[in-house]
Amino acid sequence: MRQRASTLLIALAAVSALGLTGCSPASVTPSASSTPVSGGTLTYASGDAEPSCLDPHVGGNYPQALIATQYLESLVSRNDKGAIIPWLATSWKESADGLTWDFTLRDGVTFTDGTPFDAAAVQANIAHVQDPATGSSTGYLALQKITSTEAVSPQVVRLHLSAPDSALLESLSQVWVAMESPTALKRTQDENCASPVGTGPFMVTKWVKQDSVTLVRNDDYTQGPADSAHTGPAYLDSIVWKFIPDSASRYAALQSGQVDVIDNAQPDTIVQAEKSDQIAHLDAPRPGASNRIELNSGKAPFNDPLVREAFIRSANIDAAVKSLFFDTTKRSTSALSSAEALAVSRPDLFGYDPDQANQLLDAAGWTKRDADGFRVKDGKRLTVVFPVSTNQSIPAEQSLFEQLQATAKQTGFDVQLTPMDLSSWYGALAANDYNAVSAPYTKVGPDVLRILYHSDGITPAPSGYFANLAQVDDPKLDALLTQAAKTSDPDARADLYTKAQNRLLEGFYLLPLYDQQNHYLYRTTVKGLRALPTVSTPTFYDAWLAA
Amino acid sequence: MSELEVQATLSRGERSRSRGRRVTPFEVLAVVVALFLLVAGLLPGLLAPGDPLGIDPAAAFQPPSPAHWFGTDESGRDIWTRVVHGAGTSLVIGFAATAIGLGVGLVLGTIAGMLGPAVDFSVNRLLEVLFAFPGLLLALLFILIFGPGVWTATVAVGLSASPGYARIIRGQLLAVRRSSFVEAATVLGRTRRQLLLRHILPNTLAPLFVLGTLGVGQAIVWASALSYLGLGAQPPAAEWGAMLSAGRTYLTTAWWMSFFPGLVIVLTAVAATVLGRAIERRARYA
Amino acid sequence: MSAEPNTGDAPSAVARVLNLSVVFGGTPVVSGVSFDVSAGRCLALVGESGSGKSVTARSLLGLAGAGARVEADALAVAGSSVLGLSERAWRRRRGKDVGLVLQDALVSLDPLRPVGREVADSLRLHMPLDAVARQARVRELLAAVGLPDAGERMRQRSGELSGGQRQRALIAAAIALDPPLLIADEPTTALDVTVQAQILDLLENLKAAGTGILLISHDLAVVSRIADDIAVMAEGRIVESGPAVRVLAAPTHPITQRMLAAIPADKPRHTALAPTSTDTRVVGSGRNRSAIATTTNDSRGETGGAREVVLEARGLVKSFRRPGGGQFLAVDDVSFRLERGTTLGIVGESGSGKTTTARLALALTAPDAGEVRLLGHPFTGIPENERRALRPAIGAIYQDALGSFDPRFTVQDILLDAVTGGRRSGPAASARVRELLDAVALPATLLGRRPLSLSGGQRQRVGIARALAARPDVLVCDEPVSALDVTVQAQVLDLLDELQRERGLSLLFISHDLGVVQHMSDRVAVMQNGCIVETGEASAVFADPRHPYTAQLLAAVPLLPA
């Protein structure tokens, strides 16, 4: 797998516990009615692409995060209130100037290869992530501000930063920078990719390519993150982590009991599962940006705000979400995930209003219609080129785009959906050959807005990639976002982000759809399953199988 | 051997055991299917007046009913309408792929069959090499180079069928050239040109009609397989393979979404086979 | 013993058939057939294709065919009735009470199994012998039918044996259980004449040993060698039966008479073999044909000393590459001269090089050495476009007439194409087509038909008409009648003879059938292994063969008792 194939995400932890108010739906209350029993093998079926490397330092994508959560641990975690809690680090301290952080590590922890977990191990891990040869992208960005490390004592590690980073703890909570055995890291990358060694409740014992990874319980495990339901080793003997890309096969396997948990559940199966008493549903929307369609303001016709607004008004997203997602998710009118406390929702801006859309287009000079019913101006048709990455949009989302295409046609837009494989899709973006595009982006905190909509993001990297796909070039917005990133005062910061979001949304640069979908279905014999409130990956540490 | 050659062999077997020219119920059915496809392909509005792309989210996922014979899909589009309108796409793909396959096959086969043993040897080795790429593999390789899409899929299917056509045409050409009626015409003092135009070409080309009929059915199935794998026609195009592929996502909740497009693919393939054989059975050439 | 069924008990009758009828889906194929076969005697059922003789014989095995309804007043084999036997009961009797020998053992023995295994099958199915005893018995049987090196042969497959050897093996399989009745269905039809004689001898021996033989054949001459009684069948009925000597010497039924008359051997040159008026198979009008006959008298002078040589072959050599490698000399230094208005017959057994000679004469294949001259001009060794000018002077008719026609063409297309030389046609061409049809006595109603729907005789007539279109001097006839029934063969031979006299044609007549060649030829060349071993005036060669091979051939030709 290419790094970042399934979901492009650059997860930078940003905001700490600031204003978070327990809005995360990412956990399930363990069944209280019975006591956990040990033993058994749980089969997990992933619809995500099979990782090419099981070490999430390398590259760093969501499929890696999903599986690595089972055998790697981070320095810190988050609870479902959004507060940072201890994990491998028991406590931490920021210097007054914000340029030095001291982490005190938990005593007596060893990696599953026997290597002790200590300050040197943390140093080795940070060095590994920052080593260009590792090829880390997600972790690398997360640790960007760390300039050097220092082992104060075997149990205390000190990090030196280039600039204050209030998002450091969030960054370190990510599984992409989780701790691995320094001994194991010294092996070749191929070896480490095949069997990374961590401190987690399970360990990798076998990997049959294109079939499954076998994870076996770490019997020496003592305790999980502070919000775990129990201590000591995990209940499950082992986990078989299968890769079943075909969603129908995956669900059928769950129904038949061949597998116990599936991810990437399709909306229709979620509805069906909810009617069943054998299958339960876990909804854990990913943090960061909402799923949205970016309108390319850098070229015609979307360089005209009237046309952008007309397009947004002509799209009947509500109806499509309702019919395709069966109320398994809610319509979003924000640029941010609903998991973000600072998210600003503006339902007033994104309602379906074909009459207004028509008026707007008339005002913008797109007054004539051609034989096919599409609007024309100066002999050019009102065309919206919309490349769709089939790797990044689930079928229901692709269907939603088709419905959008159909409703927009009534207003006179010729939406040209072109499903593409990932590399063609990147190619189309790099060539600026698009008017609208949907690109998921996972990152904790409102700082994601700076990456996505600051005009710096228009300049492409050598590969042609750039993040500001709406090509928003608004100095005032740039100023607001830059200012917000520097501001540590919670209220001032919230105010800046609110202003920035309002400015962005009122500019009609994007059409929000819904949160990034992250649905799991599991058989009700699986108890104690929850998603970690960091990047919403499920953890099986507390999970057990009822007889 | 290619699938095409197997098909051709089978239909020749049909001829050898033809017992009269009685029309079998199978053939009637095949003609009905073919007529349906033709009408659907040329005048889809006649059979399904609706818009194949017209959505109606409120009417999504409806099972087959008098209002929606084949049910509706995830966007409330009528599947009957889409199947009917998809016939045109599928037929165009089928015919275009067959034309490409036949065209390339004809060139290769004629070169091999007419230009002497050395050329024949070389072309035969080339065909042998091409046969080492099983059908879908050749198509996948082609798509790898030129990217997915309806037209690349069509060309890919046509190209991957062409070695089969080439070998059949070459064999037929050699058989006709060596046949006693061509010898008899030589004895009558016919010129090479006359032999070629009056005897060799007509008798070589006549069976291609049957071959083409069989080939169209096959090409439609292969192209829909590519669409199914996401490498051919792309949704929301009303192409059968793409519809089936989209429908598979909703297999557990809306079986009709994948069942009916699949059914017409099977029916089309069966009809092409039966028709091909029926023509073969009644063909003028022996 | 007579072919008519006895009214009383016939203890020696190994097969008894009384009033047999066989119906296929409402169509009667055999009706009212009665005969007996006695131990140690041979009854021949003779008839042309479609006369019902094979179905009759197979009814005695319960193998008349799928969908056949077999009824009879009596149907007994080896002394007990086989009417209404169950399939199981039939199986117990097949092989044990009746043996069957079919024509062409190449396909009548399983080509994928060793012949020993095939012979052993009969034993395996009916006798509780262990494998060793069975092997021994098979070797015994193969030796008994005269197969040399039986131990070696039994491990070979039928394709590895010669035609005679495999026919012997087939007979061995049929007599493995010493059945009282042996049915031999055209047992020698595909064989060369010398081998045919040997097989007939073998059957004769079996008969002498007490086996009753029911011999099925289309050839009265063949059956005359071993049959004690003859029953002539036509259209599912026995039209005449009686002791062989009587039937052959004094046939009473017109069909028998016609079949006897059609046998060409020993019939003087230019004698009509088929009656002209009563023949139902001839579609042409009798008037036309007699008109031809009257105008042909002196087109061919009987006396003129040195006639013009129209076709000459000098020292022709042709070899082919064997499939396994190596060369195979098909034609080795063949020379002949064909004089105007005469027939040169080339006779030989299969593989003797006759057909290659014909193809060389037609310049369809180039000789390795030697040359062919046509009307004094070189016909070989020149490019085809030079040769093309000479092509109209030489025509050809083929054994497989059907294969020689473009399958897309109707009779009219074929003849128009021949008449116009492949160019545009006009009314004159149509008239000429009709004329040709008349000449070969075919009605104009056939013009729209395709050759596939014509009878064998009609196809050959179309072939002849096509050959005549260019008014050739020479006609090369390569086995022109081999695929035809004897009465149809007679008509075609008569037609060729008449056309030759009418048009002064010179014929190069190639056949494996000495009788046909003898009847048709003025001069004859006998070929063996690619060489002409003897050549001369037909009458002289046949009366007094010089070469031992010719003598051997002639001795093997089955002849009617004088």
Next chain:
Amino acid sequence: MLVHSAGGLFVLWAVATLTFFAVRLIPGDPAQAVLGGPGSQASPEALAAVRAEYGFDQPLLVQYLRELGRLATGDLGRSYALNMDVAPLLLAQLGGTLLLALLALAVAWLLALALATWSTLGGKTAWAVGSGIEITAAALPHFWLATALIILFSTWLGVLPPISTPGPVGLVLPVLTLAVPLAGFLGQIMRESFQAALESPFVLSARARGEGELGIRFVHVLRHAALPAVNLSGWAFGSLISGAVVVETIFARPGLGRTLLNAVTLRDVPVVIGVVLIVALAYILMTLVTDLAGALLDPRGRTA
């Protein structure tokens, strides 16, 4: 045998050459592809390093010769996308696909044989029904059949797993999916040759010896009927490999087909070349085996 091997080597060489030059037609920078495509933020230095490492900066002919040299030693190169050597990757996948294909071939043979035997035993109706079943079976696309089988056996009846699990039960549906359409083809061929053999004189001879219907079929007809089907098995194997692409994806079975499809969607050129070569090799070997099997069944000189 020697001729076969030489011909096989020639075909392999030609396949490798054809594929090598064909994939050069793929638009885009292969070094970029190695580093994760245009979406990655590969630095120019990294690109240069990759170019040097993979030899993309060499002249085409040098690259070609190097590639041939590598292939000759069994080195299939390194996957762009999977970060591992292609040879061990494909070797690990080969077994599953071969097992699937060979089982499907065997099952198809059995199905075809059963159908051919039955439809030639039972008169005209059986003939027509058999023929109808076979034509329909041969027309079934794998992707639809798999879906239908899953609905029937997993969703409705719940007797068979919808994904391929280790062990024989998990193989049932994938094997059936591949076997049924193939059985349609083989069945038609077999029925034709069955019937031809049944009508041949040697069967009449055997009947006249008192051989029963089953004896006729098993002692005599079977070999004749099997011959053309055996000769087809080389083709059948190829079509099974094609089918494996679909079947392995739907039933989530590891194998060459799924690897190939992944590699094509990711434009992982070395893997595609590797699969193509392995399939060509398997095809050549299979053709060799069917030739030998055919020669064993029919020792007569073979002309085809």
